Amino acid sequence: MHRIAPLARSRSFTGYFGRSIAVATLSATALATALPSLAQDDALALDDWTAIEQAAQGQTVYWNAWGGDSRTNDYLSWVADELEARHDIELVHVKLSDTGTAVSRVIAEKAAGNLDEGAIDLIWINGENFAAMKDNDLLFGPFAEALPHYALTRADANPEVRVDFTVPTEGFEAPWGKAQLTFYYDSARVETPPSSMAELLDWARAHPGRFTYPLVPDFTGSTFLKQALIELTPDTAPLYQPVEESDFATVTAPLWDYLDALHPYLWREGRNFPTSGPEMKRLMGDGELSLAFTFIPSEPAAAVADFQLPPTTRSYVLDAGTLGNVHFVAIPFNASHKAGALVTANFLLSPEAQAHKQDPAVWGDRTVLDMDAVSDEVRATFIDDSDNPAALPAGALSKTLPEPHPSWMERLEAAWLERYGSQ
Numbered sequence: 001m002h003r004i005a006p007l008a009r010s011r012s013f014t015g016y017f018g019r020s021i022a023v024a025t026l027s028a029t030a031l032a033t034a035l036p037s038l039a040q041d042d043a044l045a046l047d048d049w050t051a052i053e054q055a056a057q058g059q060t061v062y063w064n065a066w067g068g069d070s071r072t073n074d075y076l077s078w079v080a081d082e083l084e085a086r087h088d089i090e091l092v093h094v095k096l097s098d099t100g101t102a103v104s105r106v107i108a109e110k111a112a113g114n115l116d117e118g119a120i121d122l123i124w125i126n127g128e129n130f131a132a133m134k135d136n137d138l139l140f141g142p143f144a145e146a147l148p149h150y151a152l153t154r155a156d157a158n159p160e161v162r163v164d165f166t167v168p169t170e171g172f173e174a175p176w177g178k179a180q181l182t183f184y185y186d187s188a189r190v191e192t193p194p195s196s197m198a199e200l201l202d203w204a205r206a207h208p209g210r211f212t213y214p215l216v217p218d219f220t221g222s223t224f225l226k227q228a229l230i231e232l233t234p235d236t237a238p239l240y241q242p243v244e245e246s247d248f249a250t251v252t253a254p255l256w257d258y259l260d261a262l263h264p265y266l267w268r269e270g271r272n273f274p275t276s277g278p279e280m281k282r283l284m285g286d287g288e289l290s291l292a293f294t295f296i297p298s299e300p301a302a303a304v305a306d307f308q309l310p311p312t313t314r315s316y317v318l319d320a321g322t323l324g325n326v327h328f329v330a331i332p333f334n335a336s337h338k339a340g341a342l343v344t345a346n347f348l349l350s351p352e353a354q355a356h357k358q359d360p361a362v363w364g365d366r367t368v369l370d371m372d373a374v375s376d377e378v379r380a381t382f383i384d385d386s387d388n389p390a391a392l393p394a395g396a397l398s399k400t401l402p403e404p405h406p407s408w409m410e411r412l413e414a415a416w417l418e419r420y421g422s423q
Contacts, residue, residue, distance in 0.1 A: 044338060046146035052339050053087060059340035060090040063329075064102035065124035067095025069278065071302070075363045078356065083347060088206055089340050094120070103129050106138050106332045118334035121341040125173060127162040127165040127332045128406040133174055133330065140331040140338060142171025149349035150174065154370035160326050161368055163385050165406040171265050173328035176348040177357065178366035180292060180317070180324030180397050181227055184300035184390075188312040189290040195319040197231040201258065203291070204265040210290040212266045214280055215273035216420075224378070225412050227323050229255045230401055239404035243411045252412070256419060263420070270420075297397060298364025301390040305361070313390045319397030326368060355381040359387070366397075 045051060061083075067073055073093065080091035080149040096102060102123050109118050125133070133139050144150055153161045153175060161175040162168060171293060185193045189210075204211050214221035230236055232254040238246035263270030274280040281299070283289045283306045294300065303309040329348065331341045348354055351374055354367040360383065371379050 002052070003077060004025070005259075019115060039114040044222045044342075046143060046342075047199050049146075049148055052342055055339035056337075056343040059337040060092060061121045061327075061340040061344050062092050062094055062119060062120040063344065064094045064096055064120050064126070065122075066099065067093065068097060068276070071363050072365075075357055075365075079344075079347065079353065082353070083344060086342050086347070087340075089343060089358055091344060093157075099123065099125055101130050101280075103133060103138070103228070106133070106334070107136075109334055110138065115334050117336050118332050119336070120332050121335040121337045122344055123330050123332065124327065126271075126325065126327050128402065128409055130164050130169070130173055130328065130330060131167045131332065131406045132195055133332075134167065134170075138333055139172040140333050140335060140341075141173075141321070143331065143342060144169065144171040144345075146171075147174060147346040147349060149346050149351075152349065152351065152369045152373045154373045155402070156365060157372075158336060158370055160402075164328060165325065165403040165409075167406065169328065173330040174345045174349065175328050176324045176345070176354075177327050177366040178326060179221055179295045179366055180297055180301070180366075180400055181295055181322035182297040182315055182392065182397075183291065183293045183322075184284070184309075184313055185291045186287075186310055186312050187314045188310065193291060193314075195317060197228050197258070197318070198340075199261070201262050201265075205260055207290060208265045209267050209269070209288075212268075212270075212283070213279065213293075213393065214276050216416045218276050220277035220293070222274070222409055223323055224293070225255065225416060226404055226408070227401075228258055229406070230323070231318075231320060239408055240402070242405055243396065243407040244328040249413075252415065255412075256415075259416075259420070284313075296364060297366065297392055298358075298360045301388045302360050302364050304388075304390040309390070311390070315390060315392045315396075317392070317396050317399065321401045323403060324397070324404045325402035351378045351381065355383070359383050360391070 035145070044055070063076070065076065072200045073095070076093045080093065083089040083091050094102075098214050102120055106118060106120060126223065128286045145155070155161050183193065194203040200211070213224040216222050216225065229252060230239065233239070233251055234254075238251050267283065274283060277294055280289070280292050281294065281303060297315070300309060300313050300315045304311055304313050329345050331338060331345070335341055349368070351369065354369050355378075357363050367382065370381070
């Protein structure tokens with residue numbers, strides 16, 4: 001048996017979202033410390049946006065965000081340039097491979113009594129980490145619905161912008177993009193791709209070595225586990241409650257049976273796994289794989305344009321739908337530059353920033369704005385790449401499966417590592 005080399009935990013945007021962290025390390029004294037109210041916090045009044053913009057001028061905002069993709073990093077650089085030109089804000093992208101690193105720093109600062117001079121002003125966050133910070137009063141707010149551009153999400157009609165992995169956001173984080181699990185394949189090698197997890201197993205048996213998934217706990221790899229579990233378990237209801245309330249062994253038994261059957265037919269017979277979604281994409285580009293997946297629906301088409309994937313690449317989603325979620329930004333309770341962070345979060349929701357982000361030539365990250373809330377002129381700025389052969393067909397993302405409760409991610413990852421981490 002071959003041992004899988006341990007790797008640093010990462011989250012790609014496919015991860016996007018970072019590891020959860022152990023919040024039990026907070027002392028009872030630190031947890032009991034009262035947070036500053038909005039009125040006490042540098043006299044910020046969320047109903048006076050002009051005053052917030054004035055207070056933000058000249059501030060340096062330290063945004064801790066995943067830094068594992070060049071296109072994403074380039075977009076954040078564009079945001080920084082725009083904020084400097086429009087608001088005299090210096091935005092510093094603190095690049096992370098693991099969002100939990102930032103969360104751990106906020107925990108340490110609170111435990112040390114640092115309540116208003118934190119090193120982190122904004123965090124790109126989701127799921128487990130948001131739940132941990134919210135439960136332990138580590139977040140500033142609620143602020144999201146006070147952002148002037150938030151109304152363009154039409155949250156009442158799009159409730160997903162108020163929920164993060166089943167956890168109500170209650171205004172403590174602001175949405176700024178959408179992701180959904182998307183499969184892609186080389187049509188020169190694959191005539192009919194599998195349309196379900198059950199068909200994927202049959203396809204892998206017929207095409208050994210031509211498929212794999214990233215090494216857990218990479219976010220893309222962990223998302224594959226959740227997708228499979230949702231399709232394979234007879235009753236999905238327990239997945240949307242805290243994992244402690246369920247019989248974990250019974251609920252997950254179909255998943256482990258499935259992976260035991262699948263692994264011998266994976267790339268390198270399941271003895272090794274790519275470290276991330278980008279590495280899996282590289283294997284597709286090198287011709288080692290014929291079928292792969294991503295959490296960025298536009299990524300295959302963009303990779304074809306960048307000559308990273310062959311022009312015969314095609315994208316699709318499974319017939320029953322695929323996992324999708326909204327990703328958010330949050331402000332730590334002790335952020336040093338809250339006004340600047342608020343202005344940044346609002347700019348990220350602006351039609352200009354959302355349209356630029358959705359452009360496949362830039363990043364391709366889907367907008368959280370409701371097109372019924374913007375003018376025809378603004379709507380025209382959002383580029384539609386549906387005529388690109390490598391892009392998803394129109395309407396393909398209409399079947400979005402909701403994320404399980406965040407507690408399931410950590411338990412699944414731990415169980416996977418215990419079963420397969422020393423193969």
